[in-house]
Amino acid sequence: MLEAFVQGLAAVLQWNAFSFMLIGVALGFWVGLLPGLGGSTTLALLLPFIYAMQPVQAFAFLLGMHSVVATTGDITSILFGIPGEGTTAASILDGHEMAKKGEAGRALGASLTASLFGALIGAFALALAIPLVRPIVLAFGSPEFFMVSILGIAAIASLSGRGPRAMLRGFLAGCLGLMFAAVGSDPQAANLRYTLGTLYLWEGLGLVPVLVGFFAIPEIVDLAVRGSAIAGAPSGRLSGVLQGVKDTMHHWWLTIRCSLVGTYIGILPGLGGAVAQWLAYAHAVQSAKDPVDRERFGKGDVRGVIGPGAANNSKEGGDLIPTVAFGIPGSSSMAILLGGFFLVGLVPGPDMLTRHLAVTYSMVWTIILANIITVGVSFLFLNRLAQLTVIRGTVLIPFLTLLIFTGSYTNNNALGDLVVTLFFGLLGYFMLRFHWPRAPLVLGLVLGKVAERYLWISTARYGLDWLGRPIVLVLIALTVLVVALPFIQEWRARDRMRRETAHAT
Amino acid sequence: MRRNAQALFGLVILLAGIAAVVATRDWKIQTAMYPRVVGIPLVILAAIEVVLSLRGAPEGERQAVDTALSETLPPDVTARRTRVAFTWIVGFFLAIVLIGFPAAVPLFMLAYLRGQGRESWALSLVLAGVAWLAFELIFDRVLHLPFAEGLLLQILRR
Incomplete structure (x- = not known):
């Protein structure tokens, strides 16, 4: 096994494989930076180029591109408040707030370092988990997957603010997101729902137009209202970047935990990076010491950058585990990559863990090397990138608006994409104006289709008996705990304050 | 003024939720089950939100874990x-x-x-x-x- 591990590294370092990886990394760098251009779309566009390649070269090329898009996607999210990738939207909440305060360098430093650690942990999880993962994946059936979806939404909704009113709005936003997921043909009978008589909505709401409008349009409007640059204060230079690196080191345990969240969500089929980042964000919020500490999130807390940054990169390794080991793609990107396996003459499954083990480990090394290179290159240009936040708003706004509309249009190449972007831009603006949290809505939208499919299969297959399955019971208990935890923390904080007041008098 | 605007926003969500649930009445169970399971809690929560907004119930710390719009200008x-x-x-x-x-x-x-x-x-x-x-x-x-x-x-x- 160790021999195959070393062989994998040697194979990636051969000049032709390494060159293809560098080309992939360069493409992934720009795909991540540009909003709307998704990693999975680019993966599909690159597939025809691998026909003549050896397996190691092909995966160095494809994974070199795909494993770094989340890293640079975080840069766009932090600097401009526009999600560079669907998987990097959660970085906006605190990262962009830091950029507004003139701490863009610190936010980027923290995000890139967390991304690197996340990618390394995800890659090592892939290396270690291959022999162990089978029972974990097979223990989860439809009822368990449905409950994981509910747990995710409950976690983010309950942590959406302080007090019962904020939680009410969190759950309301979550339900709204789940409802938006119902748009399009239903997965059971393919009957149309809420399509407003348009062909465009048959396939449901595209995640890219929704996310781009939902997060970027309110930011642009706010930038126009302020009439200044993104950064109200002068942009942090190198010291800020180093501070961000130190922040990640200081919160090393949070980085590891969020990386593991990302890896595990990557392993579970159908959930993917868009879910991983929000669950990691929720976990970061949940790790706050008390309600006052939790209030710092959403206002530029570096922990809100570290969590999603680590998770959206670590999920790459996790994503590959079921794809390589069982031929079960965990996400749309992995489904496309599965096509790549067949194009180069490989069959995912037991062979990848025996005869082609060196090829499997070459994937691990590609993820590691590609991320080290990308983070290194990003650090070189970080100060210049951070300076973008001090450009006058009047110059930046038309470019950002152009990016929003072109990015959104790439989803279906239809004007409907732009209408969806405008609608969600308006909705996002009003939600911000009236202090409704947006994260639960996004998670509801992402998980809605998955939740519906698993709910239907569970009910059709087991009736109501699925509610009594042991793992389901554990997940229900966890859901209740997640909802109750903010109240318990609030109660303990008040109790402590009361005792301190009594002690003082 | 702000209270009315908040209540109006909640009301729009409430009406949209009601319309979405009512639309399922002629659908087959496999198509309607999910929107009903999600839509009914949505309507209930939105109704509570509207009532609380109209009554001017305190929002507590009122800050959601989210970015905030600038409120420094008139x-x-x-x-x-x-x-x-x-x-x-x-x-x-x-x-x-x-x-x-x-x-x-x-x-x-x-x-x-x-x-x-x-x-x-x-x-x-x-x-x-x-x-x-x-x-x-x-x-x-x-x-x-x-x-x-x-x-x-x-x-x-x-």
Whole structure:
């Protein structure tokens, strides 16, 4: 096994494989930076180029591109408040707030370092988990997957603010997101729902137009209202970047935990990076010491950058585990990559863990090397990138608006994409104006289709008996705990304050 | 005023939720089950939100874990600038619909930089040119995205 591990590294370092990886990394760098251009779309566009390649070269090329898009996607999210990738939207909440305060360098430093650690942990999880993962994946059936979806939404909704009113709005936003997921043909009978008589909505709401409008349009409007640059204060230079690196080191345990969240969500089929980042964000919020500490999130807390940054990169390794080991793609990107396996003459499954083990480990090394290179290159240009936040708003706004509309249009190449972007831009603006949290809505939208499919299969297959399955019971208990935890923390904080007041008098 | 606006926003969500649940009444169970399971709690929660908003119930710390809009300027200035910003965004969308992406991009850039940003003619022209060039190179030449022809051009061609 160790021999195959070393062989994998040697194979990636051969000049032709390494060159293809560098080309992939360069493409992934720009795909991540540009909003709307998704990693999975680019993966599909690159597939025809691998026909003549050896397996190691092909995966160095494809994974070199795909494993770094989340890293640079975080840069766009932090600097401009526009999600560079669907998987990097959660970085906006605190990262962009830091950029507004003139701490863009610190936010980027923290995000890139967390991304690197996340990618390394995800890659090592892939290396270690291959022999162990089978029972974990097979223990989860439809009822368990449905409950994981509910747990995710409950976690983010309950942590959406302080007090019962904020939680009410969190759950309301979550339900709204789940409802938006119902748009399009239903997965059971393919009957149309809420399509407003348009062909465009048959396939449901595209995640890219929704996310781009939902997060970027309110930011642009706010930038126009302020009439200044993104950064109200002068942009942090190198010291800020180093501070961000130190922040990640200081919160090393949070980085590891969020990386593991990302890896595990990557392993579970159908959930993917868009879910991983929000669950990691929720976990970061949940790790706050008390309600006052939790209030710092959403206002530029570096922990809100570290969590999603680590998770959206670590999920790459996790994503590959079921794809390589069982031929079960965990996400749309992995489904496309599965096509790549067949194009180069490989069959995912037991062979990848025996005869082609060196090829499997070459994937691990590609993820590691590609991320080290990308983070290194990003650090070189970080100060210049951070300076973008001090450009006058009047110059930046038309470019950002152009990016929003072109990015959104790439989803279906239809004007409907732009209408969806405008609608969600308006909705996002009003939600911000009236202090409704947006994260639960996004998670509801992402998980809605998955939740519906698993709910239907569970009910059709087991009736109501699925509610009594042991793992389901554990997940229900966890859901209740997640909802109750903010109240318990609030109660303990008040109790402590009361005792301190009594002690003082 | 703010309380009314909040209640109105909640009311819109409530009515949309009711409409979504009512729409399921003639659907088969496999199609209707999920929207009902989600829609009914949505309606209940939205109704509570509307009632609390109308009663002016305290929002507690009222801050959601989310970014916040600037509240440093006077409300009338904020409202006016917000309307202007949305007008430009919707204006760009209408320009795309009417004259198509390739023509709308430089036109919008030039109009915004010169009209709203009060930038110099030279800078406005250079930046509009750069935006158009980047758009053409990336989205047209490299990605070959099929951009729809503008409505006006279609009408004129008839």
